[in-house]
Amino acid sequence: MKTRTHLTSGAAALLLGIATALSGCVTPPKTEPQLHTIAGDNVGLGATTAPVVEERWWEQYGDAQFDRLVTAALESNPSLQQTLARLRTAQAQVQFATAQRQPGVILNGQEQRSRLPEEYLIPPPFGGGTYWSGQLLANLSWDLDFWGRQAALIDQAKATEQAVRLDSAAARLATTVALSETYLDLNRAIALADIAQQSLVQRQRILDITRKRIGAGLDTTVELREAESAVPQAELARLQAEAAREIAVHRLAALIGEGADAYEHIAKPTLDLETALSIPTELPADLLGRRPDVLAARARVEAATSQRAAARAAFYPNVNLSAFAGFQAIGLDNLLQANNRTYGAGPAISLPLFDSQRLKSQFNAATALQDEAVSAYNNVVLSAVQQVADQLSQVNYSARQLQQARATLDAAEEAYRLAHKRYEAGLANYLSVLTTETQVLNARTTFVDILHQQALARVSLLLAVGGNFSAAS
Secondary structure, rough: OOOOOOOHHHHHHHHHHHHHHHHHHHOOOOOOOOOOOOHHHHOOOOOOOOOOOOHHHHHHHHOOOHHHHHHHHHOOHHHHHHHHHHHHHHHHHHHHHHHHHHOOEEEEEEEEEEEOOOOOOOOOOOOOEEEEEEEEEEEEEEHHHHHHHHHHHHHHHHHHHHHHHHHHHHHHHHHHHHHHHHHHHHOOOOOHHHHHHHHHHHHHHHHHHHHHHOOOOOOOOOHHHHHHHHHHHHHHHHHHHHHHHHHHHHHHHHOOOOOHHHHOOOOOOOOOOOOOOOOOOOOOOHHHHHHHHHHHHHHHHHHHHHHHHHHHHHOOOOEEEEEEEEEEEEOOOOOOOHHEEEEEEEEEOOOOOOOOHHHHHHHHHHHHHHHHHHHHEEEEEEEHHHHHHHHHHHHHHHHHHHHHHHHHHHHHHHHHHHHHHHHHHHOOOHHHHHHHHHHOOOOOOOHHHHHHHHHHHHHEEEHHEEEEEEEEO
């Protein structure tokens, strides 16, 4: 049994012409996007190429433990592993969309025993009998994609994959910054604990001096009670700092993907806060343009644009080329004989004649999604501009504040030294010592806090500009 189907070029052109004419019954709506992306010139995204600097910026702190923790976080942080899994999913979607545009071939084999009707396609003696019948066919299907729908879907999948890849880069950057901030918190907590310990030693020394002065008749029990109450205050401050230190250690362990076993292995930081991550006098204009989240938002705009193009192409006829070749026979013993071969080929055209409401709703939804992606992009850009401006202000003002805090601390320590000598010599009362000691404690705490804020602002600025802000070498 042999079947042949021939498709002339004239027949194909006629079918395509009929399909095009009939597709006029369903036309895309005139819905257009209402939003546009913010121009780079309006927000400081210039065209000058930003310098590329060393990626491992955290090594500038000169702390080997910090380097080890960052490396561990980049390898084992659960949030980063989630982004990598999403990236593999997006890559698989690109492969699927690309495969849809390629010819597909499926091999089908079938054998069944059935009774053949007496008066149908197969005449007697087979008609009216019960026989085994089977087929072995290779079927080809190829979407010719005349209107670019499959191409648009491929572009959408590629843009989405790029956005997810950039999300992974943004998560990587955010992880290093989060670990840096937590490590700085640990450094601050230990510094405050040291200050509290120093204050505790000083107040204990003053208590001993007060007792000696009472024995010499120079003070009363009032000064003694004041000196005694100052000791537990310093101990309270030390305990609060120790609690903050342990919480920072717990957060660090979670960021590197470990549990309680890692707590005892995290030691005191040895950070060089005043010189690390120095700020250049001028930042390149296009630093924001390399932020992973800005680039990811832009890629999602491109994906939404391609999705809208695919929705528009769905209004036009879909033309597939189908073909088959193989064997068909009645009886198991002669299926693969040459005279039982069969083949055929021809176009398959689908027309969206009575599906206008569904197609129009999909197109309108795709247009709205494009506006949503544009709005999200604009929001990311404006937020990035604000973050950079905020952190630059914080860095600049914290530098000035640090100078004043250092001068205040020097003056307070000198005043305390003099007051302590006068009290020890019996030339001043305890109130003057307590006042100057409190001023020293406050000045030390303020200095540590401002130094901490300056370091945090530098790290946050690093995140705001996409990973580095060093001038070109």
